[in-house]
Amino acid sequence: MLPRVTTVADLSTPALVVDTTALARNLDAMSAALPGARLRPHVKAHKCTALAREQARRGHAHFTSATPREIVGMARAGLGDDLLLANECVDPVRLRALADCPGRVTIAVDSDATVDTAAANGIRAVLVDVNVFLPRCGCPPEDAPRLAERARAAGLDVRGVMGYEGHAVLIPDRVERAAKTAQAMERLAGVAEEVGGDIVSAGGTGTYDLNTAATEIQAGSYALMDGDYGKLGLPFTRALAITATVVHVNNRWSVADCGLKALGMDHGNPTIDDTEVLFCSDEHLTFTPHRAAVPHGTARVGDRILVWPAHIDPTVAYHDRMYVADSPGVGAHVVETWPIDLRGWDV
Amino acid sequence: MLPRVTTVADLSTPALVVDTTALARNLDAMSAALPGARLRPHVKAHKCTALAREQARRGHAHFTSATPREIVGMARAGLGDDLLLANECVDPVRLRALADCPGRVTIAVDSDATVDTAAANGIRAVLVDVNVFLPRCGCPPEDAPRLAERARAAGLDVRGVMGYEGHAVLIPDRVERAAKTAQAMERLAGVAEEVGGDIVSAGGTGTYDLNTAATEIQAGSYALMDGDYGKLGLPFTRALAITATVVHVNNRWSVADCGLKALGMDHGNPTIDDTEVLFCSDEHLTFTPHRAAVPHGTARVGDRILVWPAHIDPTVAYHDRMYVADSPGVGAHVVETWPIDLRGWDV
Numbered sequence: 001m002l003p004r005v006t007t008v009a010d011l012s013t014p015a016l017v018v019d020t021t022a023l024a025r026n027l028d029a030m031s032a033a034l035p036g037a038r039l040r041p042h043v044k045a046h047k048c049t050a051l052a053r054e055q056a057r058r059g060h061a062h063f064t065s066a067t068p069r070e071i072v073g074m075a076r077a078g079l080g081d082d083l084l085l086a087n088e089c090v091d092p093v094r095l096r097a098l099a100d101c102p103g104r105v106t107i108a109v110d111s112d113a114t115v116d117t118a119a120a121n122g123i124r125a126v127l128v129d130v131n132v133f134l135p136r137c138g139c140p141p142e143d144a145p146r147l148a149e150r151a152r153a154a155g156l157d158v159r160g161v162m163g164y165e166g167h168a169v170l171i172p173d174r175v176e177r178a179a180k181t182a183q184a185m186e187r188l189a190g191v192a193e194e195v196g197g198d199i200v201s202a203g204g205t206g207t208y209d210l211n212t213a214a215t216e217i218q219a220g221s222y223a224l225m226d227g228d229y230g231k232l233g234l235p236f237t238r239a240l241a242i243t244a245t246v247v248h249v250n251n252r253w254s255v256a257d258c259g260l261k262a263l264g265m266d267h268g269n270p271t272i273d274d275t276e277v278l279f280c281s282d283e284h285l286t287f288t289p290h291r292a293a294v295p296h297g298t299a300r301v302g303d304r305i306l307v308w309p310a311h312i313d314p315t316v317a318y319h320d321r322m323y324v325a326d327s328p329g330v331g332a333h334v335v336e337t338w339p340i341d342l343r344g345w346d347v
Numbered sequence: 348m349l350p351r352v353t354t355v356a357d358l359s360t361p362a363l364v365v366d367t368t369a370l371a372r373n374l375d376a377m378s379a380a381l382p383g384a385r386l387r388p389h390v391k392a393h394k395c396t397a398l399a400r401e402q403a404r405r406g407h408a409h410f411t412s413a414t415p416r417e418i419v420g421m422a423r424a425g426l427g428d429d430l431l432l433a434n435e436c437v438d439p440v441r442l443r444a445l446a447d448c449p450g451r452v453t454i455a456v457d458s459d460a461t462v463d464t465a466a467a468n469g470i471r472a473v474l475v476d477v478n479v480f481l482p483r484c485g486c487p488p489e490d491a492p493r494l495a496e497r498a499r500a501a502g503l504d505v506r507g508v509m510g511y512e513g514h515a516v517l518i519p520d521r522v523e524r525a526a527k528t529a530q531a532m533e534r535l536a537g538v539a540e541e542v543g544g545d546i547v548s549a550g551g552t553g554t555y556d557l558n559t560a561a562t563e564i565q566a567g568s569y570a571l572m573d574g575d576y577g578k579l580g581l582p583f584t585r586a587l588a589i590t591a592t593v594v595h596v597n598n599r600w601s602v603a604d605c606g607l608k609a610l611g612m613d614h615g616n617p618t619i620d621d622t623e624v625l626f627c628s629d630e631h632l633t634f635t636p637h638r639a640a641v642p643h644g645t646a647r648v649g650d651r652i653l654v655w656p657a658h659i660d661p662t663v664a665y666h667d668r669m670y671v672a673d674s675p676g677v678g679a680h681v682v683e684t685w686p687i688d689l690r691g692w693d694v
Contacts, residue, residue: 012438012692044629066630087630088594088602090649091359110595113648135625135633137595137602166628247435248457248484255435255484261664261690266612266627278482280613281513282391282660283413283434286483301460302437313629317608318664320691343608344667345359 008323008330009304013245014258016315016322017306020335022239023054023223023324029235030222031058033209040064040084040201042220043342045313048322049077050338051223064201064218065342068094073342075101082106084127084201086162086218088114088137095121097347106159110139115147119154126156128195132163132184132202144191160199163188164218169206170228177232178210185213205229205236226312228267240322241306242270242315243330244285249299251289258307259283264314271308304330317343355670355677356651360592361605363662363669364653367682369586370401370570370671376582377569378405380556387411387431387548389567390689392660395669396424397685398570411548411565412689415441420689422448429453431474431548433509433565435461435484442468444694453506457486462494466501473503475542479510479531479549488538495542507546510535511565516553517575524579525557532560552576552583573659575614587669588653589617589662590677591632596646598636605654606630611661618655651677664690 008017030039041055044066052063052074062082065071068091071083080103087108089095098105099122108129109115118126128147131138139147148158168180185202192200203217206229211217221229224240244258254275259282263270269277276288285307289299306329309315316322321339325332355364377386388402391413399410399421409429412418415438418430427450434455436442445452446469455476456462465473475495478485486494495505515527532549539547550564553576558564568576571587591605601622606629610617616624623635632654636646653676656662663669668686672679 012440012694014692087604088648089604090592090594093359111648114594117649135600136628136631140597245437247437247461250487253482257434257436260611260613260658260661264607264612265661266607281483284483301435301458302464311607314607314612320693345361346667347359 006333008243008325008332008334011243011323011334013304014242014262016319017241017243018224018322018324018338019239019241019328019332020324020326022237022328026223026225026236026239027054027058030208030219031060034217035059037062038216040216040218041223042066042086042218043070043074045220045316046224047316047340047342048338049073049079049341050336052077052079055223062216064220067345068098068347069345070342071105072097072101072347075103075105080104086164086201088129090114090117092117092121094347095123099123108137108162109147109151110137111147112150115151115154115156119151119156124157125159126151127160127162127197127199127201128158130161130163130188130191132165132187134164134166136164136166138163141187141191145194148195158195158197160197160201161188161192161195162199162201164202164204165207165211166204169204170232171206172231174233177206181207181210185211189213205234206232221312224312226267227271227308227310238308240312241308244305244307246299246301246303246305249301253278253286254289254299256285256287256305256307257283258285262315262318263309264311264317266314267310270310272305306330316340353680355590355672355679355681358590358670358681360651361589361609363666364588364590365571365669365671365685366586366588366675366679367671367673369584369675373570373572373583373586374401374405377555377566378407381564382406384409385563387563387565388570389413389433389565390417390421392567392663393571394663394687394689395685396420396426396688397683399424399426402570409563411567414692415445415694416692417689418452419444419448419694422450422452427451433511433548435476437461437464439464439468441694442470446470455484455509456494456498457484458494459497462498462501462503466498466503471504472506473498474507474509474544474546474548475505477508477510477535477538479512479534481511481513483513485510488534491538492541505542505544507544507548508535508539508542509546509548511549511551512554512558513551516551517579518553519578521580524553528554528557532558536560552581553579568659571659573614574618574655574657585655587659588655591652591654593646593648593650593652596648600625600633601636601646603632603634603652603654604630605632609662609665610656611658611664613661614657617657619652653677663687
């Protein structure tokens with residue numbers, strides 16, 4: 001899709017802006033570390049088939065999704081070689097939509113109900129999702145072999161196991177992060193053989209190089225990065241900002257048009273370089289005077305600024321598109337517009 | 348739009364569900380307290396022209412918006428009798444879209460730049476937005492008469508003043524809330540006469556009956572309510588839940604498919620009746636065993652539950668539609684589907 005505007009400063013705001021140089025650097029760094037099928041990029045972080053295509057161009061043909069919508073959208077975009085729904089689903093309508101996808105779809109199961117509903121609705125392949133200490137989905141390890149047997153008896157191809165060490169991925173201390181990852185993967189590896197299949201799927205951006213037990217890593221955030229992952233000293237840099245317009249200036253604070261409906265807030269406030277964010281309202285961000293943040297040195301109504309989200313995934317999910325810019329900063333040229341075509345839940 | 352399903356339990360999840368009885372009660376209670384033009388309902392809370400039409404049916408023909416998109420959408424839906432953009436805007440494209448709307452559009456101005464840009468792009472009417480102690484937009488009171496004069500000199504109709512006591516609306520103690528509101532409105536009233544015009548626009552759901560200085564109240568949350576407003580003892584009850592499906596159960600926690608991409612999180616976790624929410628992930632909600640929350644008394648995969656958002660406005664902005672149910676609970680019949688047609692920022 002051709003953009004209607006040519007520089008970031010021409011965009012109506014708030015608008016997501018991808019720095020294509022930083023993105024390419026992140027994608028290249030990850031592909032060098034985890035080439036080909038060693039990485040199963042998670043599309044939930046960006047919800048964008050155009051970005052997934054950039055990952056595919058670097059040799060990753062297998063993808064991870066969190067929703068049936070993401071799977072169906074990826075398959076329709078021709079990126080359906082090997083799609084994993086790393087999530088439990090008992091919705092017959094959506095399972096049938098997955099079963100009807102061109103290409104190969106595998107889903108996670110962790111209970112009798114998820115196995116039986118998958119089999120009853122045309123799903124052909126599963127991974128047994130094992131709880132590896134994150135209090136979320138995943139069966140107890142001791143139940144995994146039985147579930148695998150039940151799945152095979154129902155005609156499902158059991159391709160292996162998965163387990164997400166989500167409690168470890170954001171631990172700032174690398175040694176502690178590694179220890180928690182090793183503990184989680186020991187639990188997963190302990191049942192992998194008995195379950196059968198050749199896949200051990202796990203990991204995330206924070207453990208991409210620490211998780212050596214998994215056959216494939218489900219990292220997604222590395223592509224665009226965000227505030228929390230930025231604190232871990234990983235070889236990936238922030239590549240997604242929101243450009244906003246300053247709509248109010250006084251000598252104590254400034255206000256920009258980027259608020260709660262443009263920002264995932266579960267990790268707290270976003271940041272703006274060289275200023276302090278005070279608080280967010282529905283459509284506003286109040287921050288300390290931003291003298292240093294604008295090129296002309298004096299804050300003015302109409303200034304464009306860049307806002308860095310604390311958490312990318314729920315930020316992207318508010319927006320309909322991201323603009324790809326050829327360099328960082330508000331003066332950059334917009335070279336492409338990428339629809340965030342995997343947002344929502346419709347299949 | 349006719350729904351494809353007939354009960355809440357048939358909906359694919361997560362899905363917004365409006366209890367039409369609670370909604371009607373809230374709308375009726377507010378209309379009784381603030382009839383006709385005494386209320387200028389704020390559409391930012393629901394972003395839904397079908398819901399706005401319910402407000403219009405109760406005699407409110409003037410509406411408040413936070414974005415140009417909301418204004419344009421309301422005007423297109425035939426609800427453009429008197430629309431206020433209670434926000435500053437310096438985007439020429441969007442200002443021209445507002446100027447081209449059928450019906451009457453008034454926008455807030457609080458600086459030379461906002462006045463001049465409005466006048467240069469065809470806007471015909473403004474309110475002078477005065478800061479009433481919330482650190483956000485609004486000019487200093489002493490600057491309001493000068494801005495009004497500048498606006499009139501530029502050919503703009505100055506219809507009055509506005510000022511939002513957003514720092515007061517959620518104060519739990521009613522006496523303190525009243526005191527902060529009175530202090531804010533004293534500041535606004537102090538310049539209203541000198542600015543001229545006959546509108547003093549202010550207030551919100553938390554101060555709808557305390558703010559007696561304003562000629563019109565900009566309340567929006569009262570229609571659907573949410574966790575924080577629910578603590579104030581107002582005569583409005585929660586009318587919007589998210590129905591979710593339980594996808595994992597064990598004896599220590601359960602997991603439902605309603606996560607960070609379905610929930611505004613700036614006010615914290617949502618709630619589920621009779622259980623404790625532990626944490627949210629992108630597409631999951633982990634909570635304590637939900638025995639009491641399901642009719643059959645035992646938690647099962649596939650159970651439908653209702654999740655109550657802590658903050659309605661940024662929750663609604665994630666969704667594409669809300670389903671209107673004829674009663675509370677997951678067994679209710681879905682009688683209508685309302686598109687959330689004012690979401691996003693495109694004009």
